[in-house]
Amino acid sequence: xxxxxxxxxxxxxxxxxxxxxxxxxxxxxxxxxxxxxxxxxxxxxxxxxxxxxxxxxxxxxxxxxxxxxxxxxxxxxxxxxxxxxxxxxxxxxxxxxxxxxxxxxxxxxxxxxxxxxxxxxxxxxxxxxxxxxxxxxxxxxxxxxxxxxxxxxxxxxxxxxxxxxxxxxxxxxxxxxxxxxxxxxxxxxxxxxxxxxxxxxxxxxxxxxxxxxxxxxxxxxxxxxxxxxxxxxxxxxxxxxxxxxxxxxxxxxxxxxxxxxxxxxxxxxxxxxxxxxxxxxxxxxxxxxxxxxxxxxxxxxxxxxxxxxxxxxxxxxxxxxxxxxxxxxxxxxxxxxxxxxxxxxxxxxxxxxxxxxxxxxxxxxxxxxxxxxxxxxxxxxxxxxxxxxxxxxxxxxxxxxxxxxxxxxxxxxxxxxxxxxxxxxxxxxxxxxxxxxxxxxxxxxxxxxxxxxxxxxxxxxxxxxxxxxxxxxxxxxxxxxxxxxxxxxxxxxxxxxxxxxxxxxxxxxxxxxxxxxxxxxxxxxxxxxxxxxxxxxxxxxxxxxxxxxxxxxxxxxxxxxxxxxxxxxxxxxxxxxxxxxxxxxxxxxxxxxxxxxxxxxxxxxxxxxxxxxxxxxxxxxxxxxxxxxxxxxxxxxxxxxxxxxxxxxxxxxxxxxxxxxxxxxxxxxxxxxxxxxxxxxxxxxxxxxxxxxxxxxxxxxxxxxxxxxxxxxxxxxxxxxxxxxxxxxxxxxxxxxxxxxxxxxxxxxxxxxxxxxxxxxxxxxxxxxxxxxxxxxxxxxxxxxxxxxxxxxxxxxxxxxxxxxxxxxxxxxxxxxxxxxxxxxxxxxxxxxxxxxxxxxxxxxxxxxxxxxxxxxxxxxxxxxxxxxxxxxxx
RNA sequence: GGAAGUUUAGCUCAGCCGGGAGAGCACCUGCCUUACAAGCAGGGGGUCAUAGGUUCGAUCCCUAUAACUUCCACCA
Numbered sequence: 001x002x003x004x005x006x007x008x009x010x011x012x013x014x015x016x017x018x019x020x021x022x023x024x025x026x027x028x029x030x031x032x033x034x035x036x037x038x039x040x041x042x043x044x045x046x047x048x049x050x051x052x053x054x055x056x057x058x059x060x061x062x063x064x065x066x067x068x069x070x071x072x073x074x075x076x077x078x079x080x081x082x083x084x085x086x087x088x089x090x091x092x093x094x095x096x097x098x099x100x101x102x103x104x105x106x107x108x109x110x111x112x113x114x115x116x117x118x119x120x121x122x123x124x125x126x127x128x129x130x131x132x133x134x135x136x137x138x139x140x141x142x143x144x145x146x147x148x149x150x151x152x153x154x155x156x157x158x159x160x161x162x163x164x165x166x167x168x169x170x171x172x173x174x175x176x177x178x179x180x181x182x183x184x185x186x187x188x189x190x191x192x193x194x195x196x197x198x199x200x201x202x203x204x205x206x207x208x209x210x211x212x213x214x215x216x217x218x219x220x221x222x223x224x225x226x227x228x229x230x231x232x233x234x235x236x237x238x239x240x241x242x243x244x245x246x247x248x249x250x251x252x253x254x255x256x257x258x259x260x261x262x263x264x265x266x267x268x269x270x271x272x273x274x275x276x277x278x279x280x281x282x283x284x285x286x287x288x289x290x291x292x293x294x295x296x297x298x299x300x301x302x303x304x305x306x307x308x309x310x311x312x313x314x315x316x317x318x319x320x321x322x323x324x325x326x327x328x329x330x331x332x333x334x335x336x337x338x339x340x341x342x343x344x345x346x347x348x349x350x351x352x353x354x355x356x357x358x359x360x361x362x363x364x365x366x367x368x369x370x371x372x373x374x375x376x377x378x379x380x381x382x383x384x385x386x387x388x389x390x391x392x393x394x395x396x397x398x399x400x401x402x403x404x405x406x407x408x409x410x411x412x413x414x415x416x417x418x419x420x421x422x423x424x425x426x427x428x429x430x431x432x433x434x435x436x437x438x439x440x441x442x443x444x445x446x447x448x449x450x451x452x453x454x455x456x457x458x459x460x461x462x463x464x465x466x467x468x469x470x471x472x473x474x475x476x477x478x479x480x481x482x483x484x485x486x487x488x489x490x491x492x493x494x495x496x497x498x499x500x501x502x503x504x505x506x507x508x509x510x511x512x513x514x515x516x517x518x519x520x521x522x523x524x525x526x527x528x529x530x531x532x533x534x535x536x537x538x539x540x541x542x543x544x545x546x547x548x549x550x551x552x553x554x555x556x557x558x559x560x561x562x563x564x565x566x567x568x569x570x571x572x573x574x575x576x577x578x579x580x581x582x583x584x585x586x587x588x589x590x591x592x593x594x595x596x597x598x599x600x601x602x603x604x605x606x607x608x609x610x611x612x613x614x615x616x617x618x619x620x621x622x623x624x625x626x627x628x629x630x631x632x633x634x635x636x637x638x639x640x641x642x643x644x645x646x647x648x649x650x651x652x653x654x655x656x657x658x659x660x661x662x663x664x665x666x667x668x669x670x671x672x673x674x675x676x677x678x679x680x681x682x683x684x685x686x687x688x689x690x691x692x693x694x695x696x697x698x699x700x701x702x703x704x705x706x707x708x709x710x711x712x713x714x715x716x717x718x719x720x721x722x723x724x725x726x727x728x729x730x731x732x733x734x735x736x737x738x739x740x741x742x743x744x745x746x747x748x749x750x751x752x753x754x755x756x757x758x759x760x761x762x763x764x765x766x767x768x769x770x771x772x773x774x775x776x777x778x779x780x781x782x783x784x785x786x787x788x789x790x791x792x793x794x795x796x797x798x799x800x801x802x803x804x805x806x807x808x809x810x811x812x813x814x815x816x817x818x819x820x821x822x823x824x825x826x827x828x829x830x831x832x833x834x835x836x837x838x839x840x841x842x843x844x845x846x847x848x849x850x851x852x853x854x855x856x857x858x859x860x861x862x863x864x865x866x867x868x869x870x871x872x873x874x875x
Numbered sequence: 876g877g878a879a880g881u882u883u884a885g886c887u888c889a890g891c892c893g894g895g896a897g898a899g900c901a902c903c904u905g906c907c908u909u910a911c912a913a914g915c916a917g918g919g920g921g922u923c924a925u926a927g928g929u930u931c932g933a934u935c936c937c938u939a940u941a942a943c944u945u946c947c948a949c950c951a
Contacts, residue, residue: 580911844931
């Protein structure tokens with residue numbers, strides 16, 4: 001039998017243990033009709049991604065749940081995978097091409113895609129390795145990729161079904177356009193921020209008059225596409241101009257003045273320039289008044305040929321020039337500073353241009369309704385449930401989803417156009433011949449689908465849907481989805497409506513939402529701030545277990561948390577404690593094995609107390625884990641491990657271990673091993689590596705912890721009353737310690753205890769423990785403590801009145817003072833109890849147990865008071 | 876403008892059904908007590924943001940207020 005090293009050093013075993021788990025196939029989920037399935041879909045990280053703290057927390061939480069369920073005997077599938085991340089990846093590759101001095105257009109679609117796959121092969125695996133470092137116990141045999149064959153097939157099927165029902169359509173509408181990425185985006189992919197800008201006031205001359213109308217704009221360059229000026233119908237200032245024609249300066253176009261309710265007369269000048277092709281509101285106005293739509297910006301954000309003299313200029317350069325030119329014409333009234341909300345590309349942060357463009361859309365309202373209903377009806381539950389409201393907010397206000405992207409890396413839209421008859425053909429299979437006219441001159445739509453279109457299918461596409469594979473039938477719907485609240489609109493919501501639509505079932509029963517991991521100052525970790533902390537560096541320094549623990553302790557579900565290295569250190573210290581406690585048990589446990597149960601052991605009161613505490617902990621941890629209260633579960637566990645087991649029980653076991661009575665020693669060791677084993681099991685989901693490592697040293701234990709049974713609460717071992725009685729011993733020990741400290745008695749100096757007590761038997765049975773833990777030499781029972789003599793410090797506890805003769809250390813005046821304070825405290829307690837009990841309503845209405853408890857407390861304090869008074873008199 | 880959250884010890888945060896406020900870190904005192912100084916023992920420190928209400932009883936439930944955070948919408 002090898003011995004445990006004297007210090008906890010995670011580097012010695014974490015990789016080794018992970019390899020062992022992999023080789024043993026413990027992560028692999030094989031359909032087992034005898035077992036109940038438990039399925040978790042890992043949110044697929046981007047192939048371009050690096051593991052960050054957010055992932056680390058998300059993965060840790062999933063792994064805790066998954067390991068817990070696996071140990072409970074479920075057939076657990078934790079499905080891993082990666083996301084092709086269409087835009088993010090293409091963006092990176094394009095950047096790389098730029099460095100190489102080429103462009104994607106130069107390479108052509110085919111070559112570009114070849115490069116992209118190469119990239120995926122090269123970098124896509126990186127994050128997988130990082131997840132392994134963290135201890136993720138997912139089924140790597142089933143590693144999926146959103147663009148693999150299975151998922152791609154599901155994407156086509158989903159698209160086809162929606163298209164068939166008219167829920168996918170193509171149309172020209174205002175969309176969010178990123179001029180840098182040169183693609184359309186969904187509403188969710190636009191992030192707004194308050195940017196400082198200007199409010200420019202321009203004058204547009206009225207045709208056939210000297211009059212001019214003043215408009216205000218934040219985007220002067222869009223005036224090139226103005227096709228009207230709108231005023232409020234009830235606005236008297238402009239009533240005479242409605243129907244008149246204006247001459248658009250610099251352009252010379254004649255545009256009408258229209259009356260529209262949309263205009264707020266109180267804002268700006270009350271007259272609004274209308275650019276239907278570049279503003280969502282103007283677009284609506286344009287439709288109502290049948291205005292022409294003139295697009296003046298090209299895909300790259302420069303002014304297009306419609307811009308006349310400004311054609312070819314970048315939008316901001318054009319803006320500057322237009323303002324200058326209008327100034328020269330004397331048409332600029334004023335320029336104000338103005339901060340307003342500007343949309344930015346979620347990926348590259350470029351300013352978004354609203355542009356009219358022909359794109360593919362998913363009609364949302366028929367999909368949103370059942371998705372809302374499913375949560376209302378509790379088919380899917382959010383934890384914490386307040387996130388259901390966020391989810392409703394999104395779905396209730398949702399607009400049609402723009403799903404086409406002008407990108408190459410992704411799922412190409414499965415629609416073909418016939419060059420001869422113009423037919424638009426959506427198909428599950430590639431189309432070579434036009435079914436309408438028989439032509440073979442067809443071309444596929446150039447665009448790709450939004451990445452989230454495929455992620456939305458993740459819970460079932462990975463299982464083989466639309467085929468009714470055995471996996472799909474067994475593992476779907478999944479049990480819990482774990483993700484951050486920031487992903488609700490992108491992913492959770494879309495999986496919900498997709499799952500319901502395509503499979504007829506909600507994709508998951510529970511959604512466990514967590515918050516963001518922030519930096520020490522509470523700021524979001526981000527690349528631009530450079531405040532991100534690399535989880536791998538933390539793992540390198542402290543080990544994965546410490547990182548995992550630090551990410552779940554003291555965190556309430558759904559709340560953000562701050563990452564501090566101090567917290568990791570605290571976690572590391574805890575694990576070190578476990579390590580050393582285990583080492584202590586094992587170095588004493590020669591020729592002993594972990595007992596299967598406790599039936600062969602004669603249990604001492606201390607044994608029963610720790611077993612009772614273990615049972616309570618098992619129950620609390622199990623319940624908390626079932627409710628996904630990971631922070632509470634970890635907290636209970638750590639308190640039990642450190643306070644109860646290490647600080648108390650191990651110390652309590654020492655008299656038996658060192659006392660020379662082989663039977664007592666065997667009993668204590670049996671309990672130590674029994675409790676330690678259970679503790680390792682309970683702790684395993686949180687700190688899998690170190691617990692598995694220690695488990696390997698346990699004598700007489702075979703197999704691996706990862707697949708051991710999770711401890712079960714056993715009411716026969718609860719020993720509630722005995723445990724409560726034993727708390728009296730603990731209180732007694734603490735009181736003696738406090739007495740010694742209060743007079744500056746050296747801890748190593750043993751003192752004699754005189755006890756006035758009714759619990760002589762209880763104390764006698766636990767005498768050795770009391771002596772050792774309290775630092776006492778002997779115990780003598782007395783009637784009134786007089787034997788202890790003058791120079792004595794006394795203290796009253798629940799089971800005894802303690803007298804400790806401390807000779808010269810005792811300052812009688814200080815002792816009197818201390819007793820007076822104690823007396824005051826006890827008197828307050830009695831008053832408090834009296835106050836409650838004299839309240840007739842309390843006695844009448846409060847639960848009986850509470851009232852009885854209050855009487856009992858009063859009794860106890862009165863007794864204590866008498867003893868203290870008596871002691872004060874005798875001094 | 877709408878929504879959600881937060882406000883508890885010096886700091887970071889927990890707190891299940893309403894029934895004597897907790898942890899970690901920091902701080903103070905004393906200890907290398909042969910598992911552990913990444914430790915042990917003892918200790919100090921809180922009007923649970925404010926004001927009302929419900930209740931026998933409120934950190935917890937309700938209402939209002941304030942401050943902060945986040946998300947959404949958005950007036951060109």
